Amino acid sequence: MSMLTPDLCIIGAGSGGLSLAAGAVQMGASVVLIEGAEMGGDCLNSGCVPSKALLAAGRVAEVMRQAGPFGITPVAPVIDFAAVQDHVTQVIAGIAPHDSQERFEGLGVTVLRGWARFVSPREVEAAGHRIRARRFVIATGARAVMPPVPGIDTVPCLTNETIFALRERPEHLLILGGGPIGIEMAQAHRRLGARVTVIEAARALGREDPDCAAVVLGALRDEGVEFREEQAVVRLRAVDGGIEVVLADGAVLTGSHFMVAAGRAPALERLDLHAGGVAHSARGVTVGANLRSVSNRRVYAVGDAAGGPQFTHAAGAHAGVVIRQVLLGLPAKAAPQMPRVSYTDPELAQVGLTEAEARAVHGKRLTVLRAEFSGNDRARAERKGRGLVKVMVVRGRPVGASIAGPQAGELIGLWALAIAARVRIGTVAGLILPYPTLGETAKRAAGAYFLARLFDNPPLKRVVRLVQRLVP
Numbered sequence: 001m002s003m004l005t006p007d008l009c010i011i012g013a014g015s016g017g018l019s020l021a022a023g024a025v026q027m028g029a030s031v032v033l034i035e036g037a038e039m040g041g042d043c044l045n046s047g048c049v050p051s052k053a054l055l056a057a058g059r060v061a062e063v064m065r066q067a068g069p070f071g072i073t074p075v076a077p078v079i080d081f082a083a084v085q086d087h088v089t090q091v092i093a094g095i096a097p098h099d100s101q102e103r104f105e106g107l108g109v110t111v112l113r114g115w116a117r118f119v120s121p122r123e124v125e126a127a128g129h130r131i132r133a134r135r136f137v138i139a140t141g142a143r144a145v146m147p148p149v150p151g152i153d154t155v156p157c158l159t160n161e162t163i164f165a166l167r168e169r170p171e172h173l174l175i176l177g178g179g180p181i182g183i184e185m186a187q188a189h190r191r192l193g194a195r196v197t198v199i200e201a202a203r204a205l206g207r208e209d210p211d212c213a214a215v216v217l218g219a220l221r222d223e224g225v226e227f228r229e230e231q232a233v234v235r236l237r238a239v240d241g242g243i244e245v246v247l248a249d250g251a252v253l254t255g256s257h258f259m260v261a262a263g264r265a266p267a268l269e270r271l272d273l274h275a276g277g278v279a280h281s282a283r284g285v286t287v288g289a290n291l292r293s294v295s296n297r298r299v300y301a302v303g304d305a306a307g308g309p310q311f312t313h314a315a316g317a318h319a320g321v322v323i324r325q326v327l328l329g330l331p332a333k334a335a336p337q338m339p340r341v342s343y344t345d346p347e348l349a350q351v352g353l354t355e356a357e358a359r360a361v362h363g364k365r366l367t368v369l370r371a372e373f374s375g376n377d378r379a380r381a382e383r384k385g386r387g388l389v390k391v392m393v394v395r396g397r398p399v400g401a402s403i404a405g406p407q408a409g410e411l412i413g414l415w416a417l418a419i420a421a422r423v424r425i426g427t428v429a430g431l432i433l434p435y436p437t438l439g440e441t442a443k444r445a446a447g448a449y450f451l452a453r454l455f456d457n458p459p460l461k462r463v464v465r466l467v468q469r470l471v472p
Contacts, residue, residue: 014041016315118276178204
């Protein structure tokens with residue numbers, strides 16, 4: 001077994017690991033990158049990229065159905081489900097070279113294909129090599145969690161890791177889990193012609209602002225997605241023609257396919273973290289705000305493995321935090337605010353505190369601003385007036401924003417910047433934005449902060465009247 005002694009050993013070639021490897025090697029560090037599965041990780045192969053490609057196909061089909069209000073004869077789309085999956089595969093293939101072993105080896109990274117495990121607090125073994133590095137970074141991502149439902153091991157279960165391999169459209173897709181993954185897959189498959197039922201033990205999109213979640217869930221219901229909320233699954237079994245699901249209220253559902261979207265857990269089981277002296281829990285590696293292991297100072301964790309927000313952009317941001325510390329010797333901490341988006345139609349985006357969270361923290365100091373997309377001329381022109389912007393403001397500065405509506409994922413960026421930079425709400429209200437754009441909803445919401453001060457202010461009105469009499 002050969003010995004490698006790089007400056008940095010990265011375990012996992014997903015978003016965080018790849019960003020870190022590319023940055024580190026180009027800044028002069030020697031890097032070993034280990035990947036036991038596919039380069040690009042979950043995001044490229046079974047997460048962000050294929051799901052958005054499938055949603056895009058569903059969106060095209062829905063546009064064909066909903067063309068009537070624009071004066072165009074609507075048509076029922078003829079959907080070749082296998083060809084749709086070919087589209088998904090082609091999108092992945094187009095991005096894959098950027099994440100490939102060949103590209104990273106061309107940058108100067110030593111890429112090992114195999115599963116890594118710690119053999120001591122400062123050594124890892126993988127693919128016939130032992131690696132003794134100055135620093136290790138765990139970037140192994142997450143895997144789908146299988147809930148302890150009786151019979152779940154006796155029926156075929158799809159997850160985000162397997163659903164994109166389907167070549168035939170499900171007749172009736174049952175989805176266990178009403179979070180972002182489940183909701184996105186529900187809308188995509190419904191628009192592509194499948195019957196879809198979402199089963200959620202609590203409330204669908206329960207983490208999100210209720211007003212904004214209601215916009216998205218209402219749109220999905222209008223399209224024919226069925227919901228069984230506040231219903232736990234008590235039993236599963238295979239039956240002729242599919243899977244039978246028994247709910248807590250005694251209802252029995254039968255579907256042709258069953259997908260589990262009930263959460264994800266950090267993929268740490270292969271690493272033998274005990275041998276590496278790396279403290280961890282079910283949430284992930286136990287790290288400080290600087291993403292450094294609390295028990296082994298040679299080890300860092302990023303992305304899902306660090307136990308924080310399970311987003312590709314979080315992993316990429318974490319890579320920058322580690323680079324500043326490991327390569328430049330500078331202090332750095334992970335950002336406390338991380339925007340998130342559910343890419344349904346309409347989209348649902350959040351950054352900072354929701355209204356409920358802000359009220360719990362700030363109480364009566366909180367002001368909640370609202371702007372409806374129905375009042376935005378661009379949204380009206382495109383017949384996408386369903387939705388709203390909510391901004392949570394404390395002492396003149398935004399602390400959170402919730403958006404449900406067209407291109408919410410694009411619009412949340414302004415509020416992410418405003419919160420991170422502690423921009424005053426008046427600065428947003430004073431923005432000059434092109435007309436007509438959806439971005440004007442930000443200006444409209446921010447302007448609401450000053451309406452009462454300007455238009456329902458008797459002393460100000462007296463001043464205005466006085467100025468009109470006295471100033472020539």
